Amino acid sequence: MSEFIVWADRWLRRLSTLALWISGAGLVLMTVIIAWQVFSRFVLNDSPSWTEASSVLLMGWFIFLGAAVGVRERTHLGFDVLLYFMPPGAKQIFRTISDLVVFAFGIGMIIYGTKLSLLTWNTVMPALKWPGGLAFFPVIGGGVLVVLFTLERMVGRLAGLPVDESPEQTTEHLIEAEGTGHDTATSARSTAVGA
Template identity: 60%
Template structure:
């Protein structure tokens, strides 16, 4: 593997870790916001107006950031049934097709997300006092990350890096579940 690919991989790995931590932090903050909302509503009998829209916005962030991390770590959706019936060479091409679909989806997220941001930027979310466009910025950010991470996988596969070898050694999910329950000691 070339030095450029290795350096890019290290940068994207750090970005992936940062994004994962940001998504996790968003999940924790959202939980705190919802808990505060419940406490204020039922104990203080005075609900703050910002907690629900703030929690929903945080949820958008951690969902789209987490989805991008899932793409990089190969947890995105795919049709695994065919992978178990094909030889190794066919699996490589099916995974490439899956990555191309994820890439197209990421591009769509960016394109349509930018349109939504532009359409709503002039409005203000009254409970938060910020632009309505911020509701759709997570869609764009997640799309950018999905594109970066799928491009990385595509480039590595085309460069001949065996990124799929570890996946080929894993049993199907159904078999893995059976193996896991077979090893349970009572």
């Protein structure tokens, strides 16, 4: 089980990094497209029709991929003042409930994003001449990543890893346990209890 967790952590970290790079590239590309639109409109007096629609599509991708990375990196806003006053066991229960809600939200993104995509697939985006259903692909992709990253945290918590720390600290615990030959879950659990 511990070897699978180390393998999954490694691949999900790479997937998270890839999603972050795609988000960043989409943001830069959208900025270039909007700059071209402004230049074309005010300097050339000939605004291209495809710029607005393509910018909105790119914005959907970098918003939903970035949000999914935020789930893995634990950078979303949260109200956790109450958790500071709870014993460790209660903290884990509440964090697991929170993860289940985020997991359900990710499933909802996949299901309803797919339904909306299928419903609008036969329509055409006028400016791009692409199927309208493509507009909902970012929702589906973001939902898949949210589900994977939340599932990773829930499995890690069940294995006794300190998943409520930063992802780098969790990975350090995995590598330390793997390098010393101890069981990953036992080593990480003892480290988390000692903290």
